[in-house]
Amino acid sequence: MRDVAVVGIGMIDFGELWEKSLRTMWAEAALAALTDAGVDSVDMVTIGCMSPGLFAGQEHLASLLADELGMAGVPAARVESACASGGLALRMAFAEVAGGLSDTVLVTGVEKMTDVDGADATFALGTAADQEWEGFHGITFPGLYAMLAQVHMQRHGTTSEQLAAVAVKNHANGLLNPHAQYHLKVSVEDVLASTMVADPLHLLDCSPVTDGAAALVITTVERARELGSERPMVKITGSGLATDTMALANRNDLSQLDGVRLAAERAYAMAGRKPEELHVVEVHDCFTIAEIMTTEAIGLFDPGFGASAVDKGLTSLHGKIPVNPSGGLKSKGHPVGATGVAQVAEIATQLWGEAGQRQVEGATIGLAQNMGGSGGSSTVHILEVAS
Amino acid sequence: MISPARSWREFPQRYRLEAARCEGCEKVLYPPRVVCPDCGGCTFETTPLPREGKVVTFTVVRVPPAGYTEQSPLPIALVELTNGVKVMMQVGDLADPEELEIGMPVRLEFRRVAWDGEAGLIFYGHKAVKG
Known part of the structure; x- marks a missing residue:
């Protein structure tokens, strides 16, 4: 496999963007990433988008x-894995570059969610669950994560106050991010x-409905050097992709997310890294309980200790592992197809040292975890400043 | 909403709780599948699910999706039946949804689950009630 570097990112401000269409948002993010990278052509475009048919x-x-x-x-492909569509778009692009099919790929994610009303948005998101054997009974996505939360609370003593502490932390961080949908303490x-x-x-406890787009340019290390950026070289050293059972009814242990754990194990194995080596992490906090469960699944904390870690400030901006x-997703917003790409854009920004007020000082190794449905699919990517 | 063909196709599971027992490894699958996820077997015999179990987890959906809004607040549980099979279903007959708790014994009863307006299909199935 060839080494792969991130050479550009593009973000638009997330929000209820009534004045912008799907294609406008996407083009703005894509253009920003190409400009940031200093390239005017690419060998491939990947697009993560969950449900443009139902939403737009x-x-x-x-x-x-x-x-x-x-x-x-240009060769282009839209990929879909529910809310992990963005992470999957990066995974497919990574395989293109690492495998030698393409040298430079534009990786994008987009979702236009506010052209439909709340009921239609709920229905569209609900298609990420098993429609015949879960959706039939009237369960919603908050409902599925609520069921996971009930088990975590009973098994580990996790409290509603601890769930709330995740929202408090993430909204505090979002105050420092100009692209965030909510600047709200x-x-x-x-x-x-x-x-x-x-x-x-x-x-x-829930992430919002959001319009947004995000983009990255990835390429070979050789091409990255030719581009001559003054930024530190940031490589994607690990990429993990995994599935879990679709329906909660078929999971053995509802207190953990096995698909996320598998994706993380694969990414750590590829990168030759361990959780304790990470400096900065973005996880898929579609609900507050999801941040607690994903931080456990990627090995930052032992099962049952994700909630107390938030209480102790370990995951705060200046904590042990931010x-x-x-x-x-909680404060920045969750335009579902864009989320996985935006997470990696944040990690790259942190490793370049360009995150401004929310900069994690000295961060050189980061991880982004993106998740579809109630954990039925997940991607994990590890990024590092090349030594 | 759900098409007539789909509703009809699901009658054996919704109305009669028909599951499939793998002839290779005895695993009971609900709903039935083409391939046993445990042993890879492809031959099954039809078997009904038991009608007793306990709540493994639950929630009360306060903002139900279209078609279910009249039932708000809507208690839904994941129920583990006496043969170990887990099934998601609504919980009926609760005086107060706060009564729901993990471990609560339940039995399955045939009920109306959802309906498509005044002139559309009515969807029947099983709900859990306190056992």
């Missing part, structure tokens, strides 16, 4: 978006006083 009435994004950028003719009391969505998850310095 539009499929066939490979043609639509390559064309939009004036690149008709919240307290534990605010979270506990917000509307109950699915017991025990309150509205402020988690979601970007504000996470």
Whole structure:
């Protein structure tokens, strides 16, 4: 395999972007990444997008978006793995470059979620669960994660206050991220006083509905050197992809996320790294319980200790291992297909030392974990400053 | 909503709780599958699910999806039946959804689960009630 470097990122400000279409958001992020990288052509475009058909009435994004950028003719592919579509877009692009099929790839993620009303958005997101054997009974995504939370609380004594502490931390980080959807300080009391969505998850335990796009340019180390950037060289040293059973009914242990654990093990093995070597981490906090369970699954904490780690400040911006310095899905927003790409853009920004007020000092090794459905699919990528 | 063909296709599982027992390893699958995920076997015999079990986990959906809004708040549980098979289902007959707890014994009863407006299909299936 060839070494792969990240040479450019592009983000738009996330939010309810009524004035922007899917293609406009995407093109802005893509152009920003190409400009950042200093390249004007690529060998391949990958697009992570969960459900443009249900959210925007539009499929066939490979043609639509390559064309939009004036690149008709370029190889392009839209990939889908629910909320892990962005991570999957990077994984596919990584394989292209590492395997020698392409030298330079534009990796993108996008989701336009606010052109439909709340009920249609809930339905579209619900297609990431088993429609016949879960959705039929009226369960929603907050409901599925609420079921995981109930087990974690019973097994490990995790409390609603500890779940709320995740939201408090991530909103505090989001205040420092100009791209975040919500610049909003919240307290534990605010979270506990917000509307109950699915017991025990309150509205402020949930990530929002968001429009957004994000992009990266990745290439070979040789091409990266030719580009002559003054930034430290950041390589993708590990890429892990895994699945778990779709329905919660078929999981052996509902207190942990085995698909995430497998993806992380594969990424660590490829990179030759261990969890304790990481300096900065972005995880898929679609719900507060998800941050607790994913930090356990990627090995930052033993099973059952993810919640107390937040309490102790271990995952805060200046804690032992900062988690979601970007504000996470919770505060930055969760345009589902864009999320996995935006997470890696944050890690690259941190490793370049360009994260401003939310910079994790001295960070040279980072990890991004992206997850689909109730953990039915996951990607994990490890990025490092090349020595 | 759910098409008539899909609803009809699911009658054996929804109405009669038909599961498949793998002839290779005895694993009981609900819903039935083409391939046994444990042993790779492809031959099965039809077997009904037991009607008693206990709550493995649960939630109360306070913001249900379209088609279920009239049932808010909607208690839903993952129930482990006496043969070890886990099934997701609504919980009926609770005076207060706060009664739900992990470990609660339940039995399965045939009930109306959802309906597609006043003129559309009615979807029946099984709900858990306190056992």
